[in-house]
Amino acid sequence: MKKQLVFLLLLLITKVQAQELFIFTEPASNMPARSLAIKQSGKIFNGASSSGVRHATELMLGANKNIMLHAAATYGSFNGAPFGLESIRAYGKYRFFSADGMYSHFRMAAFAELSHSNTKPMYQELNLQGDHSGLLAGLVFTQLLHKLAISSTVSYLTINGVSKTHQLAMGNRSEAINYSLSFGHLIAPKKYTSYDQTNVNIYAELLGQTLTGTNKRFLDIGSGVQFIFKSKAKLNIAYRYNLQSNMTRMAPSSWMIGGEWLFLNAFKK
Amino acid sequence: MKKVFFLLLLAFAFNAKAQLQKVNLQASGLTCAMCSKAIYKAVSAISFVDTVKVDIEGSTYEIFFKKNTTPQFDQIAGAVVDAGFSVAKFTAVVNFDKQAVDKNGFTSLDGINYMIVATAPATLQGSKKLRLVGKQFMLPKDFKKMPPLKVSATDAKAYGVTIQ
Numbered sequence: 001m002k003k004q005l006v007f008l009l010l011l012l013i014t015k016v017q018a019q020e021l022f023i024f025t026e027p028a029s030n031m032p033a034r035s036l037a038i039k040q041s042g043k044i045f046n047g048a049s050s051s052g053v054r055h056a057t058e059l060m061l062g063a064n065k066n067i068m069l070h071a072a073a074t075y076g077s078f079n080g081a082p083f084g085l086e087s088i089r090a091y092g093k094y095r096f097f098s099a100d101g102m103y104s105h106f107r108m109a110a111f112a113e114l115s116h117s118n119t120k121p122m123y124q125e126l127n128l129q130g131d132h133s134g135l136l137a138g139l140v141f142t143q144l145l146h147k148l149a150i151s152s153t154v155s156y157l158t159i160n161g162v163s164k165t166h167q168l169a170m171g172n173r174s175e176a177i178n179y180s181l182s183f184g185h186l187i188a189p190k191k192y193t194s195y196d197q198t199n200v201n202i203y204a205e206l207l208g209q210t211l212t213g214t215n216k217r218f219l220d221i222g223s224g225v226q227f228i229f230k231s232k233a234k235l236n237i238a239y240r241y242n243l244q245s246n247m248t249r250m251a252p253s254s255w256m257i258g259g260e261w262l263f264l265n266a267f268k269k
Numbered sequence: 270m271k272k273v274f275f276l277l278l279l280a281f282a283f284n285a286k287a288q289l290q291k292v293n294l295q296a297s298g299l300t301c302a303m304c305s306k307a308i309y310k311a312v313s314a315i316s317f318v319d320t321v322k323v324d325i326e327g328s329t330y331e332i333f334f335k336k337n338t339t340p341q342f343d344q345i346a347g348a349v350v351d352a353g354f355s356v357a358k359f360t361a362v363v364n365f366d367k368q369a370v371d372k373n374g375f376t377s378l379d380g381i382n383y384m385i386v387a388t389a390p391a392t393l394q395g396s397k398k399l400r401l402v403g404k405q406f407m408l409p410k411d412f413k414k415m416p417p418l419k420v421s422a423t424d425a426k427a428y429g430v431t432i433q
Contacts, residue, residue, distance in 0.1 A: 019301055032307040033351040065351045100298030100355035101408065103328070144300065186301070192325035195306050231306040262303070264310040 019184040019201040020142055020149040023236045023256070024222040027151050028107035028142035030095050031062035036266035041236070041258030045078075047251025052078030054086070054130050066095045074130035086130045087117035093140075105144045111155070112137045120166045123248040124216060125209065126157055126176045131250070132167075134159035138178070151182045157209075173211040181206045199228035207240070211247065218245035224256070234260040288379055289340060290362040290396070292332040296349050297357035297408060299328060304354065311348040317341070328357075339380040342428055346405040359406040360433065365393035375425055382427035387416050389432075398433035 020027040031037060039058040045051055054076035061069045070091035077083040090113070097108040113136040115128035128136055138155025157176045159167060164174045182205040189197045203224050210217040224238025241253040296308050305325045312330060313321050317338035322331040334340045346356045363378065369392055370376045374385035376393065386402050401407070402415050415431075 021301070021303070030353055032311060032353050035307070062353075065353060098298070098355070099409075100357075101410075102295075102297045102357050103300055105298040144298075192302055192305075195302055195309070195325070197302065199302055228301075228303055231302045264307055265314050 019186045019199075019203075019226070020144065020151060021201065021226065021228075021234065022151060022182045022184055022205060023203050023224040023226060023238045023258075024205045024207055024240070025151060025153055025180050025182050026093060026111065026140060027149075028095055028097075028109040028140045029105075030066065030068040030093060030109070031060060031262075032264060033062050033064045034265060034267040034269065035062040036060070036263045037260055039258060039260040041256060043076075044255045045251035046253065047249070051251065052076060052081075054078075056130070068093050076130070086119050087115055087128075087133075089113060089115035089128055103144070105142075107142045109140050109142075110138070111140060116161075117163060120162070121250065122170070123250055124167075124172045124211065125218065125247060125249040126159055126167075126174070126211070128157065132159040132163040133161040134163060136178070149182075149184045151180075151184075153180045154178070173214060173216070175212040177210050177212060179208050179210075195231040199226075199231075201226040201228070203238070206243075216247040218247055218249060219243045232262045232264070234258075234262075236260070288364045288366075289334065289381065290364055291334075292340070292342070292345065293358070293360045293362065293398075294330045294332060294345065294349070294356060295358040296328050296330065296354050298354045304352075307352040308349055308354060311352040312345060315344060315348055318345075342381075342401060343405065350405070355408070356406050357408050357411075359401040361399045361401065361428075361430070362396060363399055364396050368393040373425075375427060377427075382425060383430050384425055384427040386429050386431045393432075399430040400433050402429035402431060 020029060037060040039060065041056050043054045054074055056072055056074045058070055058072035063069055072089050073085060074087045075085045091111065093109050093111040095107060095109040099106045113128050116133045117131060119131055121131045126132055128134055134157060136155050136157045138153055140151065140153040142151040155178045157178055159174045167174050182203065184201055184203045186199060186201050188200040203226065205222040206219060207222055208217060208219040220240050220242050222238055222240040224236055227235040236258045238256045299305060302325055305328065309321055309323050312318060312332060317334055317340045319333045319335045332345065346359060349356050368376055368378060370385060370389045374389035376383050383399060404412055
């Protein structure tokens with residue numbers, strides 16, 4: 001415990017710079033207004049109940065300084081099933097509070113996500129990342145403090161349609177609370193001199209879920225490395241594994257690899 | 270020859286007219302190069318901006334303007350906010366030549382109105398650094414420390430400034 005405290009203190013006082021371009025969660029900050037990004041990612045799951053791949057293509061838009069919108073589709077193949085479209089989803093985030101200091105900020109945002117999926121998973125875990133149709137709404141808080149980026153989200157998830165009927169028929173729940181706590185920091189370059197320098201960031205994110213009205217929950221850790229090329233293209237490589245769980249899930253661990261391209265000033269004012 | 274001389278004179282006259290030399294802007298609320306680039310691109314895209322020199326580490330931008338344009342300072346600050354960040358410090362470097370200032374601290378040059386905060390000299394001479402005073406031009410803690418203006422800068426359609 002003492003060791004961890006010393007490490008945390010060291011992080012606070014050393015001149016490492018923070019990054020909040022998290023891999024598994026969204027920060028309270030938005031994309032710049034009138035910018036566009038395209039994200040392509042692939043996940044490989046390997047579990048007892050399920051194994052397979054899932055790809056996602058996501059378009060992201062900075063509508064204005066406070067609002068950003070995403071539209072995404074996921075497609076993949078599990079347990080030898082033919083490769084095909086699994087789900088479509090839309091996401092919106094509204095930044096409603098910002099307190100900027102020199103090299104620091106605290107921001108808050110509200111977000112909502114709507115998904116339609118045509119898969120019928122056989123496990124209790126709920127998500128809108130391909131498995132279920134439903135609605136999710138929540139809050140995100142991001143603090144850049146003494147060059148350490150910390151972000152936390154809490155959200156409510158309810159599934160509907162065929163997803164809900166299917167889960168209830170199996171005796172499972174259709175609602176959950178999701179929560180996360182993310183840390184990020186920049187490890188290279190040591191000194192910024194140009195936009196062409198490759199940035200390397202490392203992340204650690206705790207991701208959890210509790211099914212409402214039950215004691216069923218899981219807690220995962222997602223850790224990853226991110227490369228940013230020429231201040232416009234990202235490459236994310238991450239591994240997510242289960243720390244603790246008492247519910248049935250798709251897989252206890254997964255690998256994710258993804259790329260993202262940012263187009264600044266994509267739209268005229 | 271006469272024509273050439275006249276043109277040369279005209280060129281000098283126009284050169285002398287560019288009295289707003291540049292703007293130094295420091296942005297706040299960011300630490301990443303990708304964020305800095307978003308600000309750089311947003312400011313560079315403004316119609317009256319010619320070039321932007323950036324110090325990523327210091328989060329500062331040196332902004333130069335196109336000839337025969339009237340730069341709008343609030344539009345520059347707006348571009349930083351649209352990119353998702355804030356302005357910590359905004360300084361205009363202006364060349365004055367026996368520029369008269371009225372008793373309220375008001376003066377106008379090249380279509381840009383300035384209202385000097387606190388005691389203002391009767392005339393301004395030489396190159397001066399004018400720091401803009403206003404919520405959109407400084408950190409909240411710096412804004413709180415600013416003395417109030419004699420006449421509202423907004424009413425005078427002017428930028429509140431302090432001489433650095």
